[in-house]
Amino acid sequence: LTLRLRGIFFAIATVAVIFIMETLMVNWRYVGGATGLQLLRPPVPEPFDSYTRMLFVVMALMAVVAVSVARYVQVSWIGRGLRAIRDSEEAAECSGVPTLRLKLFACVVSGALMGAAGAPMPMYLSFIEPASTFNLSYTIGALGGAIIGGMSHWLGPIVGAILLGSLQQIVTVTVSGEVNVLVVGVLLVLFVVAAPEGILGLFRKRTLARRK
Structure with missing residues (x-):
């Protein structure tokens, strides 16, 4: 139904679906409700010697697959x-x-990739609950990386994610983890106003200006 909406109405409806799903999960006892669920980690397969390293390799492979899909879609x-x-x-x-x-x-491809990216988190924490799963900061962070890096090229979200993730880690260590959302919000406002095409767009404009 939301696919028939356009522009800002589509974005608002998509965010509304997140809150609807969170409310549904909170009130569904079969999946643990508001208290969440404890998860048992499966045994670590060979040749990995720790669960963390296995998840790192899995997430690295998923990142490669996601970038490959993005590049294929673009061309x-x-x-x-x-x-x-x-x-x-x-x-x-x-x-x-x-x-x-x-x-x-x-919507299907992006949702599948986002779901696959989030799947290792509960296995790493051995716990899952609605408040963290449907946290809006994950959505804002994903959008922030794409907007900051540039959405006109498949390389843009990679650049934006690396820069934004590094900045968030620096802020968490030096200031506070609660400031992360503020940092993302300020950067989004700055890039939307000053550089709507992101970092790659700025780089492209400077390259064209030098050639002229």
């Missing part, structure tokens, strides 16, 4: 269709672009 007809939807959904529909299918594809 394929799917990416061209999504860019057409971004510029003007009405014009894309008139040109024969299957807008609803592409939006559904984008």
Whole structure:
């Protein structure tokens, strides 16, 4: 249903779904409700000697898969269709672009990748509960990395995630972990106002200016 919405209304509806799912999980005793669930770690397979190293390798492989998918989407007809939807959904529909299918594809793929990225966390902590699982800071952090790095190229979210993650760790160690959301919010406002195309967009503009 939310896929039929456009612009800011689609974003608001997507965030609303997060709160609906959190409320559902909090009141569902089968999955532990508000108290959460204790998880038992599976045995560490060979050749890993610790659970942490195994999760590191798994997450590194998932990162490679996610980047590969992003690059394929950008250079394929799917990416061209999504860019057409971004510029003007009405014009894309008139040109024969299957807008609803592409939006559904984008939501499914991005949701699957985000779910896969979050799957190792409860196994690492041996515990899962709704308040941390549906924490809005994860969504803001994911969006922040893409906006800061630049959403016009598959390399942008990688650059943004590295810079934002490093800055958050520095702030956590030197100041406080509670300031992380504030840092992300300030950076998002600055980049949306001053550099809407992100770091890669700034780099591209400077490169073109030097050539001229």
